[in-house]
Amino acid sequence: MTTTIKSRGTIKSRGTITIDLDTCKGCELCITACPPRVLSMTEHAVNRLGYHYPELHPGCTGCAACLFVCPDFCFEVFRYDEPVLTVIETVAEVAQ
Amino acid sequence: MSAAKQLPVLDTSVAPSAARKVGDLKPDLLLTQEHNMCPGCGEPLVLRSFLEALSELDVAQRSIGILGVGCYTSFGMTMDVDLVQALHGRAPSIATGVKRMRPDSIVFTLQGDGDMVNEGLQEVLHTAARGENVTCILLNNGVFGETGGHMTATTVLGQRTKNSLEGRDAAYHGYPILIGDLLARLEGAAYVARGSVHNAGAVARTKKMLKRAFEIQRDGGGFTFVEVLTMCPTGWFIPTGEGPDYMHSTLGEVHVMGELKADGRIKSTEELHEENAKRQQEIEARLAAGGLEEDS
Amino acid sequence: MNELASIDRDNRGEVTQVRGLGSRRGLMEGSEAIALASIAAGCRFFAGYPMTPFTEVLEHFAKYLPDVGGTCINAESELEAVGMAWGALSTGARAATGSTGQGLSLMQESFSEITLAELPLVIFNMARGQQDYFQSTRGGGHGDYRHIVLAPMDITEAVELTQLAFHLADIWRNPVLVYGDYLTAHTRESVTVDTIDFGPVPEKAWALDGSLTGSGDSRLVSPLGFGKHGHPNPGIEQHLRSISAKHKAIEAAEVRCESGFTDDAETIVVAFGTPAKFVRYVVQAMRAEGERVGYVRPISLWPFPYEAVAQAAAGARTVAVFELCAGQMIEDVRLGVLGAAPVVGIGGISTDGSGFGVGPLLDAEHIRERIFAVHRGGAGAELPPLPDNERTQG
Numbered sequence: 001m002t003t004t005i006k007s008r009g010t011i012k013s014r015g016t017i018t019i020d021l022d023t024c025k026g027c028e029l030c031i032t033a034c035p036p037r038v039l040s041m042t043e044h045a046v047n048r049l050g051y052h053y054p055e056l057h058p059g060c061t062g063c064a065a066c067l068f069v070c071p072d073f074c075f076e077v078f079r080y081d082e083p084v085l086t087v088i089e090t091v092a093e094v095a096q
Numbered sequence: 097m098s099a100a101k102q103l104p105v106l107d108t109s110v111a112p113s114a115a116r117k118v119g120d121l122k123p124d125l126l127l128t129q130e131h132n133m134c135p136g137c138g139e140p141l142v143l144r145s146f147l148e149a150l151s152e153l154d155v156a157q158r159s160i161g162i163l164g165v166g167c168y169t170s171f172g173m174t175m176d177v178d179l180v181q182a183l184h185g186r187a188p189s190i191a192t193g194v195k196r197m198r199p200d201s202i203v204f205t206l207q208g209d210g211d212m213v214n215e216g217l218q219e220v221l222h223t224a225a226r227g228e229n230v231t232c233i234l235l236n237n238g239v240f241g242e243t244g245g246h247m248t249a250t251t252v253l254g255q256r257t258k259n260s261l262e263g264r265d266a267a268y269h270g271y272p273i274l275i276g277d278l279l280a281r282l283e284g285a286a287y288v289a290r291g292s293v294h295n296a297g298a299v300a301r302t303k304k305m306l307k308r309a310f311e312i313q314r315d316g317g318g319f320t321f322v323e324v325l326t327m328c329p330t331g332w333f334i335p336t337g338e339g340p341d342y343m344h345s346t347l348g349e350v351h352v353m354g355e356l357k358a359d360g361r362i363k364s365t366e367e368l369h370e371e372n373a374k375r376q377q378e379i380e381a382r383l384a385a386g387g388l389e390e391d392s
Numbered sequence: 393m394n395e396l397a398s399i400d401r402d403n404r405g406e407v408t409q410v411r412g413l414g415s416r417r418g419l420m421e422g423s424e425a426i427a428l429a430s431i432a433a434g435c436r437f438f439a440g441y442p443m444t445p446f447t448e449v450l451e452h453f454a455k456y457l458p459d460v461g462g463t464c465i466n467a468e469s470e471l472e473a474v475g476m477a478w479g480a481l482s483t484g485a486r487a488a489t490g491s492t493g494q495g496l497s498l499m500q501e502s503f504s505e506i507t508l509a510e511l512p513l514v515i516f517n518m519a520r521g522q523q524d525y526f527q528s529t530r531g532g533g534h535g536d537y538r539h540i541v542l543a544p545m546d547i548t549e550a551v552e553l554t555q556l557a558f559h560l561a562d563i564w565r566n567p568v569l570v571y572g573d574y575l576t577a578h579t580r581e582s583v584t585v586d587t588i589d590f591g592p593v594p595e596k597a598w599a600l601d602g603s604l605t606g607s608g609d610s611r612l613v614s615p616l617g618f619g620k621h622g623h624p625n626p627g628i629e630q631h632l633r634s635i636s637a638k639h640k641a642i643e644a645a646e647v648r649c650e651s652g653f654t655d656d657a658e659t660i661v662v663a664f665g666t667p668a669k670f671v672r673y674v675v676q677a678m679r680a681e682g683e684r685v686g687y688v689r690p691i692s693l694w695p696f697p698y699e700a701v702a703q704a705a706a707g708a709r710t711v712a713v714f715e716l717c718a719g720q721m722i723e724d725v726r727l728g729v730l731g732a733a734p735v736v737g738i739g740g741i742s743t744d745g746s747g748f749g750v751g752p753l754l755d756a757e758h759i760r761e762r763i764f765a766v767h768r769g770g771a772g773a774e775l776p777p778l779p780d781n782e783r784t785q786g
């Protein structure tokens with residue numbers, strides 16, 4: 001017997017970035033540099049050069065740390081005038 | 097694995113509307129962002145820093161650079177700067193000739209540790225001693241990156257390279273040269289600083305150092321020198337993601353970051369260590385109080 | 393038009409001031425004449441490192457350049473000296489460096505690269521004797537590079553060839569070396585230094601002033617054949633080929649040579665630089681006595697006057713080469729003669745006791761004896777022994 005639990009929340013993004021995927025060489029320096037930890041590397045997808053590349057998840061603060069440490073000049077950084085909210089719904093099956 | 101990985105992936109292919117840009121893809125003085133440095137290389141971060149510094153100081157249109165020989169040599173094709181390609185080690189003398197004939201220009205050299213501290217040590221020392229009004233920029237990764245990771249004069253004790261396989265041994269290989277400390281002692285050196293690019297804060301601090309050096313040169317202050325520790329994961333034989341930590345814990349412990357000479361005052365390695373520890377405490381306190389995001 | 397500053401002297405004849413514009417005439421040492429001729433040609437930068445017998449060239453640049461708004465740097469070594477000149481050249485300035493062959497050995501790496509970067513460097517070699525023929529014409533540096541080499545026989549000619557050197561360097565965007573020696577640097581002659589107008593030179597659009605930084609059309613002075621992103625970028629292979637083609641054109645256009653009495657000569661003597669003036673004197677004297685001897689004096693050592701040597705050798709019995717070294721130019725003479733006549737070296741190593749200056753062999757009587765020996769006895773003739781200097785004599 002299981003019960004389905006739905007939870008719903010919002011994540012605030014004060015900023016965002018663009019990523020020039022095709023110049024990325026997959027060094028991962030941005031991943032550890034990101035203070036809110038909202039970047040992760042693709043697991044399977046690769047770019048034109050054959051490298052894994054970073055993807056952005058909600059919660060960016062627009063701090064530009066990724067841009068500061070990116071040797072391949074992949075990032076542009078933006079700050080929103082009003083934070084953008086992303087609604088997250090998670091569904092879990094819990095055994096009783 | 098990051099918790100964020102469970103969250104949806106946002107579209108990062110186009111610039112958002114209703115947002116202001118706070119960071120450019122590349123510096124204006126770069127003709128293209130593409131280059132052939134290895135993944136995780138620290139050198140492009142220094143490139144960005146000093147090119148932005150030149151633009152922000154509004155001296156770009158009288159800037160002339162002299163490139164040494166190393167991986168960074170290929171930036172000669174992509175930097176939108178009037179440039180002279182030098183021989184290995186000889187950039188400071190060329191800078192001297194350029195500056196003497198064009199005293200109003202901002203003249204800088206870009207050299208690696210093999211170029212400057214091995215092959216061209218006497219050039220940079222004499223240029224500093226002469227108080228030549230130029231800025232020498234050193235990209236220090238402790239190895240000959242271009243040849244594939246060989247020991248240089250700045251390789252720290254214990255560091256493994258292709259010709260010090262068991263680590264640099266003082267008795268066999270000799271000691272590293274702390275070039276910044278050496279230069280700081282010379283009367284003609286007006287400003288000597290050592291930056292790093294192992295994290296965003298260090299990059300920002302390095303850019304300030306570069307800016308200060310160019311300002312001093314612009315005002316006729318004398319010889320200025322900015323050394324920057326850079327990652328070379330290829331030459332260090334480590335995964336790219338480990339580069340910053342490896343650098344901080346090996347080179348960074350010996351070649352200590354900070355302003356070694358400014359406003360006529362020379363600082364020792366001990367003083368710099370103390371200063372950096374204090375700075376780290378402050379950062380941690382601010383992180384605990386709500387983060388650094390608004391800082392940039 | 394570059395004009396020469398005029399010079400005031402005190403009652404001992406020492407220069408007190410350089411001012412105004414105009415020509416300079418008087419009794420002066422070769423090194424002073426060379427510095428003044430350079431300034432007359434528009435040279436505004438010099439860097440060097442003291443070395444006998446070149447030192448006084450540096451001294452006179454140091455003395456005069458600041459007064460015409462130029463710079464002379466007493467460099468920390470020859471490596472720095474040539475590097476500084478490289479930098480000055482990159483801004484479009486006329487610039488020079490120099491030394492003795494020993495010092496130029498240290499500069500060879502940069503000479504190669506400056507040639508490949510197509511920069512108009514002028515180099516002065518105040519050599520110890522003529523031991524640097526190979527160094528100046530073949531070079532000790534790497535790669536397919538050539539320098540135009542001009543060898544004056546006296547101060548008057550040095551004044552002209554120094555100015556020509558700056559002109560040719562700009563015309564061809566290639567280094568030019570002026571080959572002198574102890575006597576070139578230290579003999580006093582009555583000379584006039586005036587700016588010589590050799591005609592226009594190409595505009596230096598490649599010269600750096602920083603003004604194109606950030607324009608998208610910034611410049612790169614490089615020996616590697618690289619261009620900026622989005623601009624012509626021939627690469628090293630094409631770049632080296634184009635320089636090689638340029639050197640072929642220089643070989644065709646810039647041969648300079650003087651010859652005399654070659655038409656019916658049985659013996660031809662080839663000599664360059666200061667010794668050539670002695671050889672010419674001896675040959676003229678022998679002619680006056682009815683001896684059928686002639687001479688060829690290469691003025692450009694590269695490109696070498698192979699054709700002039702071949703023509704002179706065509707009817708000759710013997711070709712003799714007088715040079716103050718173990719035998720270097722003789723190889724070029726053999727290439728020119730191409731077996732038409734036997735080629736024999738009649739010079740040799742001869743220095744003063746210090747090794748820097750003039751040896752006893754540079755003497756009209758000794759030269760006459762040696763020319764006579766081959767003139768009478770042909771290529772197989774035994775030469776008189778080389779005269780020893782005062783140190784060897786004890």
